[in-house]
Amino acid sequence: MTRSSLYRWFRQFRRQAQPDTQGGVTVKARSIYILPTKQGLLLAVVLLAMLVGSINYGSNLGYLATFLLGGIWITSILHTWRNLLGLRLQPQHVDSVFAGESADFCLSLINPSNLDRFAITLKQKKNFGDSLDIPNNEQLPIHLPLVSKKRGLFKLPQITLHTTYPLGLFHAWTYAEIDLNCLVYPKPAERGKPPVTESYTKSNSGDRGVGSDDFVGLRTFRTGDSPKQIDWKAYARQQGLLSKQFGGDRHVEITLDWDLIAEQEPERRLSLLCRFILQQEELRHAYAMKIPGLSIACGLGSAHMQKCLSALARYGIADADR
Amino acid sequence: MQIADHSLTARQHLLVSLCAGLAIVPHALHVPLPISLFLILLFVWRLAALRYPQFQPGRWLLVLTTLGGVILTFSQYHTLIGRDAGVGLLTVMMMLKILEVRKRQDLYVAVFISYFVIITHFLFDQSMVMALYLFSVMVCLTALLIEINRIKPSATTLEPFVRTAIITLQAIPIAIVLFVIFPRLNQPLWNLGIGSSGTTGLSDRVTPGQIAELIESPEVAFRVSFDREVPPVEQRYWRGLVIWDTDGLSWFNRKEQVVERHIQLKAHGEHSYEVFLEAHQKRWLYALDLPVSSKQNFRLSQDIILQRREPVRQSLTYQVRSSTEQQNRVVLPGMLQRALELPDNVTQRQFELVEGWRSSATTSREIVDLALAHFNSQPFVYTLTPPRYLDNPIDQFLFDTQEGFCEHYATSFAQLMRIAGIPTRLVLGYQGGEFNELGDYYIIRQYDAHAWTEVWLEESGWLRVDPTAAVAPERIRFQLRNDFGAEGSPAMFQLDELGLVGSSLRRFAHMLDNANIQWRRWIIGYSREHQFSLMRNFGFDTLTPLQWSLITIGLISIPLLLIALRLVLSGKKQPLPEIVAYNQYCKKLARLGISRKTYEGPMDYAKRAIAERPDLTASISRITALYIRLRYGPKADKSQTKKLLQQVKQFRPGRQKPGT
Numbered sequence: 001m002t003r004s005s006l007y008r009w010f011r012q013f014r015r016q017a018q019p020d021t022q023g024g025v026t027v028k029a030r031s032i033y034i035l036p037t038k039q040g041l042l043l044a045v046v047l048l049a050m051l052v053g054s055i056n057y058g059s060n061l062g063y064l065a066t067f068l069l070g071g072i073w074i075t076s077i078l079h080t081w082r083n084l085l086g087l088r089l090q091p092q093h094v095d096s097v098f099a100g101e102s103a104d105f106c107l108s109l110i111n112p113s114n115l116d117r118f119a120i121t122l123k124q125k126k127n128f129g130d131s132l133d134i135p136n137n138e139q140l141p142i143h144l145p146l147v148s149k150k151r152g153l154f155k156l157p158q159i160t161l162h163t164t165y166p167l168g169l170f171h172a173w174t175y176a177e178i179d180l181n182c183l184v185y186p187k188p189a190e191r192g193k194p195p196v197t198e199s200y201t202k203s204n205s206g207d208r209g210v211g212s213d214d215f216v217g218l219r220t221f222r223t224g225d226s227p228k229q230i231d232w233k234a235y236a237r238q239q240g241l242l243s244k245q246f247g248g249d250r251h252v253e254i255t256l257d258w259d260l261i262a263e264q265e266p267e268r269r270l271s272l273l274c275r276f277i278l279q280q281e282e283l284r285h286a287y288a289m290k291i292p293g294l295s296i297a298c299g300l301g302s303a304h305m306q307k308c309l310s311a312l313a314r315y316g317i318a319d320a321d322r
Numbered sequence: 323m324q325i326a327d328h329s330l331t332a333r334q335h336l337l338v339s340l341c342a343g344l345a346i347v348p349h350a351l352h353v354p355l356p357i358s359l360f361l362i363l364l365f366v367w368r369l370a371a372l373r374y375p376q377f378q379p380g381r382w383l384l385v386l387t388t389l390g391g392v393i394l395t396f397s398q399y400h401t402l403i404g405r406d407a408g409v410g411l412l413t414v415m416m417m418l419k420i421l422e423v424r425k426r427q428d429l430y431v432a433v434f435i436s437y438f439v440i441i442t443h444f445l446f447d448q449s450m451v452m453a454l455y456l457f458s459v460m461v462c463l464t465a466l467l468i469e470i471n472r473i474k475p476s477a478t479t480l481e482p483f484v485r486t487a488i489i490t491l492q493a494i495p496i497a498i499v500l501f502v503i504f505p506r507l508n509q510p511l512w513n514l515g516i517g518s519s520g521t522t523g524l525s526d527r528v529t530p531g532q533i534a535e536l537i538e539s540p541e542v543a544f545r546v547s548f549d550r551e552v553p554p555v556e557q558r559y560w561r562g563l564v565i566w567d568t569d570g571l572s573w574f575n576r577k578e579q580v581v582e583r584h585i586q587l588k589a590h591g592e593h594s595y596e597v598f599l600e601a602h603q604k605r606w607l608y609a610l611d612l613p614v615s616s617k618q619n620f621r622l623s624q625d626i627i628l629q630r631r632e633p634v635r636q637s638l639t640y641q642v643r644s645s646t647e648q649q650n651r652v653v654l655p656g657m658l659q660r661a662l663e664l665p666d667n668v669t670q671r672q673f674e675l676v677e678g679w680r681s682s683a684t685t686s687r688e689i690v691d692l693a694l695a696h697f698n699s700q701p702f703v704y705t706l707t708p709p710r711y712l713d714n715p716i717d718q719f720l721f722d723t724q725e726g727f728c729e730h731y732a733t734s735f736a737q738l739m740r741i742a743g744i745p746t747r748l749v750l751g752y753q754g755g756e757f758n759e760l761g762d763y764y765i766i767r768q769y770d771a772h773a774w775t776e777v778w779l780e781e782s783g784w785l786r787v788d789p790t791a792a793v794a795p796e797r798i799r800f801q802l803r804n805d806f807g808a809e810g811s812p813a814m815f816q817l818d819e820l821g822l823v824g825s826s827l828r829r830f831a832h833m834l835d836n837a838n839i840q841w842r843r844w845i846i847g848y849s850r851e852h853q854f855s856l857m858r859n860f861g862f863d864t865l866t867p868l869q870w871s872l873i874t875i876g877l878i879s880i881p882l883l884l885i886a887l888r889l890v891l892s893g894k895k896q897p898l899p900e901i902v903a904y905n906q907y908c909k910k911l912a913r914l915g916i917s918r919k920t921y922e923g924p925m926d927y928a929k930r931a932i933a934e935r936p937d938l939t940a941s942i943s944r945i946t947a948l949y950i951r952l953r954y955g956p957k958a959d960k961s962q963t964k965k966l967l968q969q970v971k972q973f974r975p976g977r978q979k980p981g982t
Contacts, residue, residue, distance in 0.1 A: 029890075039430040046434045050441050055507055057405075058636060060846050061444040061453055065460070067500040069437055071493030072464065074878070075885060079489060082889040115892060118472045133473045137901050166468045166485060168430065 023179030024090035027161060032084050032174045034077060040169035043073060073169060080170045083163045086113050087120065087134075091156070091180035092141070096309070098274070099187040102145045105156050105180055110139040123160040123173075151270065151313050154182040185309040188278055189271035195260040218242040253298045254280065255288040256308075270312050277308050291315055330426060330470060332372065337466055338429050339368050342420045344459045345436040348443050348452065349413045354398040357410050360391065364417040371421070379421065388418050409442050429470060433463050448637070450841045461486050495881035503874060506850040524562055524750050524771060526604070529572035530708075530715045530729050542600055543752055543770065544608055545839050547763035549594040553610065555754050557646050559774065559786060560608040560766060562751040564625035570665030570714065573733055573748050594643045598842050601636050605629050608751060608766075610644035611786070624654050625747070639847040650776075651783035658778060661745030668741060669717045676741040686744050686779050693738055694792040697731065700724060704794035728790040732773040735789040745778035749786075760829075761836035899963050900952040903970045907945055914975055924949055938975050945969050 019025055036044065047070055054062030092106040111117050111134040121131040122142060132140055148154045162173040218231060221241035229243045256276045261269045273289065280287040281300070288298040289308045292315075296308055343365055350358045364387075371377040379387065391414040392402070399407035416435045423432050440456045465482040469475070476482050544560075567576045593610060607620060607628040620628045620640070628642065679692040701724055708726040711718045716734040719726050732748055739746035753772035755764035774788040857865065865873070908918045908927075916934050918927045928946040932939050948966045 039427070042430065043434055043437075046438055050438060053441065057445055058507070059441070059444045059448070060501075060848050061448050062441045063504060064497060064501055064845065065437075065441045065444070065456070067497040067504070068490070068493055069460070070500065071496035072489055074496060074882065075489050075492045078492075078882065078886050078889055081886075085890065114898065131473050137898070165471045166489065167464070168467060168471045 018177055019179040022090065024088055025176040025178055026088045027084050027086060027174050027176070029081075029085055032081055032172050034081055034170055034172040037164055037169060037171050040073070043069075043169055047073065072167070076167045076169050079166050080163060080172045082115070083117055083120070083165045084161060084172050084174055087111060087117060087161060089142075089159065089161070089176050089178055090139075091178050094156075094180055094182040096183040096185060096306070096313070097148055098185045099148055099151045101148060103148050103154055103182040103184070105144040105146060105182065107142040107144065107178065107180070108139045109134060109142050111136060113137070117163075118165040119163055120165075121162040123162050124157055148182065148184040151184045151186040151267075152317050153314075154184045156180040156182070183310055183313050185313045186267065186270040186274040188275040189268070191275065191279065192272070194254070194256055194272075194276040194279070195262070217245050219245055253288060254285060255290055255298070256280070257289075258291040266316065270315055274309065274312055277305055277312075281305050330429060331475070333475075334429070334466070334470055335372050335423065336369075337469075338423060338432055339365070339372070339420055341459065341462045341466055342416065342432055342436045344462065345439050345456075346413050346416060348447065348455070349409060349439065352446060353410050353413060356394060357398055357414065360394055361413060361417050364414075364421055368417075368421050384418070384422055387421075388415075391415070391418060405445055409445070412439060412442060426470065430467075433467055436463050448846050450838055453841075453845075461490060464490070492881070492885045496878050499877040499881070500874070501848070502856070503853070503870070503877070505870065506848075506853055524602070524604070526563055526565075527572055527574040528565060528729060528733065528748065528750065528773065530711060530719075530726065530733060541768045542835075543602070543766045543768055544597050544599040545758075545763050545765050545835075545842075546598075546755065547596050547761070549596075551593060552764075553593055553646055556791070558610065558754055558764075559749075559772070559788075560610065560752040560755075561627060561749055562606050562608045563604075563749070564623075564627060564776070565748040565750060566660050567663065568665050568733070568737070570667035570716070573736075592645055592647060594641070596639065596641045598839055598847060599634060599638045599640070601634050601638075603633050603635065605631070605633050607634070607638075607640060609642045610646060612645040612648050612650055613642045614645055614648075624652065624657070626650055626652060637842055637846050639843060639849070639852075649783040653778070658745045661747050661778060662740050662743065664737070664740055667714050667717070668737070669714065671721055672717060672738065672741060675720070676738055680742055686742075686777070687781075689742050689744060690739065690777055690779075690787055693735060693742075694787070694789060697735070697789050697792045702726075702731075702793045704790065728788075729773045731789040731793060732775050735787070736775045739775070739777055747776050747784075749774050749776055758832040758835055758839075760832050761839055763836075763839060765835055900949060900966055903963075903967050904945075904949045904953075907949075907970045907973055910970075910973055910975060911942075935975065941969070941973050941975075945973060 047066055050062065050066040050069070053059075054066055088110040090108045090110055092108055094103055094105045097103045109120065109122070109132065114136045116136050117134045119131050120134060122144065124144060124146065130142065132142075134140055144156070144159070146154075146157070156178050159176045159178060160173050161176055162171060164171045218234070219242065221230060221243050225243040229245075231242045231244050234240075234242045256273055258269060258273065261272055263269055263272065273291070277287065277289070284300060286298050286300040287308075289296045289311070291311065294311055296304075296311060299307075346361065350361050353361075367377065367379075371379070392411070395407065395410045395414055396402055399410055401407045402411055412435075416432075416439055419428070419432050419435055423429055437460065440460055443452060443456055461483070465486040468485050469482045546560075565573045565575055567574055595610075597608060599607060606623075607630060609628050612626060613622070613628050620630060623629050628640075630638075675696070676689075679689050679696075683689045683692055703725045704727060705725050708719075708730065709723050711723075711730075715730070716737050719730045720734050720738075736746040736748050750771075750773050752766045752770040753774075754770050755766040757764055772788075772790070774786060774790065776784045777787050779785050862869070904924070911931055912918070914935065916931045922930070924946050928942050931942050935942075945966065948962065948969060952962055952966060
């Protein structure tokens with residue numbers, strides 16, 4: 001049996017701690033696994049050799065030393081087990097990221113007991129995280145940076161809490177399922193011009209579009225500007241040729257529309273939409289968004305952007321997850 | 323820091339080298355000198371390499387050094403197997419391992435080899451002191467393991483030791499259970515070829531002068547604890563070996579002693595006692611006059627000496643009943659003839675001396691009395707440093723120098739009796755013994771070694787005659803002391819006038835010896851026989867392997883369950899009072915709408931609370947500072963905790979900021 005198939009075979013027996021109402025996990029006695037480490041097995045072999053030696057030479061003190069070390073070997077199982085028992089992993093928060101970026105899951109590792117805990121390691125698959133000593137009644141912040149692969153809800157994968165303290169002869173571990181989800185936005189596509197439907201509505205704030213009603217500012221003269229626009233007074237003040245700019249009293253509302261995107265593939269569309277949102281935010285141009293089943297009114301700013309990006313992230317994902 | 327990071331600190335490197343050094347020191351004292359020097363060289367090399375990393379040997383140098391070590395060991399022992407050479411090789415290999423420790427994994431291997439080296443010491447020395455020393459080394463090694471398994475180093479040196487102590491104490495019940503019920507074998511698994519080592523004790527060949535060497539040794543030969551009645555000192559002759567033949571120079575047994583398994587002694591034992599015998603590499607066992615029964619299955623030789631099949635290689639405990647009143651009339655065919663044989667160098671003046679007694683005496687007993695009177699009346703001197711006798715020791719002793727000790731008296735008396743036609747044999751053993759009040763037993767030391775004779779008289783059978791007692795009755799009645807004068811000066815005897823210091827010193831020595839005998843009795847002397855009698859007490863005659871396993875598992879799980887229970891409960895004890903107080907304070911603040919976030923430390927929380935309620939600055943910062951000092955600072959006394967409790971109690975913030 002290969003290592004991985006053995007692992008799969010072993011998986012069927014495993015129990016993992018399910019999150020409680022707070023989304024965290026408290027390590028319970030029966031969810032801890034414990035097996036000897038390589039060193040533990042080595043010591044077992046040495047102990048066997050010591051036992052054979054003691055039998056052979058009939059040395060009672062040899063027996064005593066062997067059995068004492070054997071007792072320590074056995075007792076250390078309990079101590080290693082105790083080192084995990086009762087620890088608590090509590091989810092804190094995680095910021096949303098774009099697909100492909102690293103999501104920083106923040107947890108706290110809590111030691112609610114009066115015993116100090118040592119060398120607790122957080123493991124996610126084969127990535128060893130930090131090893132920590134946690135004094136009694138203490139909690140430590142844990143950061144687990146994990147690379148998000150695709151948009152949607154990125155659930156914090158199963159975490160393994162692992163320890164070999166005190167003697168390194170046994171390793172105890174427990175699988176913790178923590179309820180902490182990172183919302184992953186689609187990966188922004190390459191820059192491009194959004195195909196938009198513009199609708200014009202009257203607005204007091206107006207826009208910077210071209211119009212003739214309100215003076216908005218000056219800019220350097222370009223060939224083609226009407227002589228009516230030239231600010232002659234400024235020219236007289238030797239400030240050079242400047243054109244007066246006028247904005248309209250209408251408001252150009254850009255709607256980023258799913259249906260207008262030429263690409264067919266939904267994920268590609270989401271990526272493009274994501275990029276357009278970012279572009280609009282950069283330009284500080286207000287935008288609305290329409291995707292199948294949802295349309296978001298025009299707006300600007302980080303709250304609006306998050307709303308839109310979240311909608312993209314959640315597009316097509318069953319609500320059962322949330 | 324990560325678990326994948328296998329680096330060790332310089333301090334840990336130094337500690338593992340030191341601990342391993344401590345584990346090896348007792349061996350370094352008895353392996354051949356070149357190996358000792360090699361070990362020291364490796365150790366110094368290691369220390370130098372820790373200080374100056376450029377000295378750390380590379381792979382090829384290590385291989386060469388290892389080869390050198392093996393060759394050195396072989397050149398010293400001419401073999402690599404067996405106890406002594408094996409231990410020599412083990413020490414060399416262990417030091418080489420220490421030299422190359424780099425990674426965490428190496429450190430484990432080094433510690434485990436050290437554990438193994440520790441038990442090999444017990445093949446050479448089983449004393450309590452050695453055991454205590456090795457136990458401490460074992461604790462140090464275990465503490466080191468604990469220390470390297472932490473992330474941050476311990477705050478104090480004591481901390482890993484405290485943890486080791488906890489684990490070790492919990493392991494002790496398991497060790498005891500296994501020790502008591504693990505089945506003992508009487509035969510080794512394979513032949514070990516243990517040669518007789520230099521253990522002192524009686525030899526089966528008496529060449530005058532030999533016992534004198536023993537007399538200088540205060541080493542314990544055996545200890546005896548009597549059940550009830552203790553025979554007086556002049557009757558405490560511990561017989562060990564009977565010698566029949568002589569060539570005029572030394573006394574020995576030409577024939578292997580015939581061992582009769584079925585000698586029936588119709589006698590009842592008046593004295594029942596237990597003997598704790600030190601290893602003496604010989605088969606015979608010591609007992610008072612007539613050993614009539616022994617619980618163990620020992621054999622009885624034709625001259626009524628208890629014997630074992632195998633030499634006593636380890637200390638041994640046995641129970642005997644002896645009769646001191648009964649006559650020993652065991653005579654086998656040819657025995658009396660053997661007890662009359664004379665060497666070739668009997669001189670004319672010896673015959674004349676004996677002839678004088680024979681002419682004036684009518685019975686054998688009278689001749690014996692006359693001979694004893696001769697020793698008493700002539701200017702014989704009892705001395706432990708007699709002149710050397712070369713070609714005819716008995717003759718020179720009897721007529722020329724008249725200086726000697728028990729051996730000279732016994733051999734010459736035996737020869738004179740044989741000339742007189744009285745069958746006589748020489749007995750070697752110990753006489754007397756020092757009483758230990760604390761343990762209620764007698765210590766028989768090597769300087770209690772003695773030689774006397776047994777003569778065959780028709781009316782009384784084999785009768786003990788001690789010619790030394792005729793010359794120096796103090797030798798029998800008082801303890802011989804171990805301070806000797808100049809050559810030829812009479813030996814000193816220890817009388818009762820001991821000062822206060824002397825008696826308290828002796829008391830202390832007895833206390834130590836008592837601890838020692840308990841150690842011998844219960845730890846080193848624990849045997850198959852003890853195990854069986856213990857099992858019988860619990861109602862098991864024999865245990866099948868299955869029963870044995872079940873009992874073992876059952877007995878081990880009891881302490882394990884208790885430990886588990888203790889471990890679980892110890893975490894659930896009342897939280898520390900300062901934490902309770904601080905939580906109360908947090909609750910009070912939370913009522914004002916300033917609740918502590920889970921990620922917030924006390925400092926950050928205090929800052930935020932002060933920002934919201936500047937009016938509470940004084941009390942908040944006071945409580946926070948006190949709490950931090952109690953919780954994270956060096957150990958504070960109880961008054962500090964009390965102060966915090968009081969502060970929190972008095973902390974009654976109003977709902978509104980004053981003035982708003």
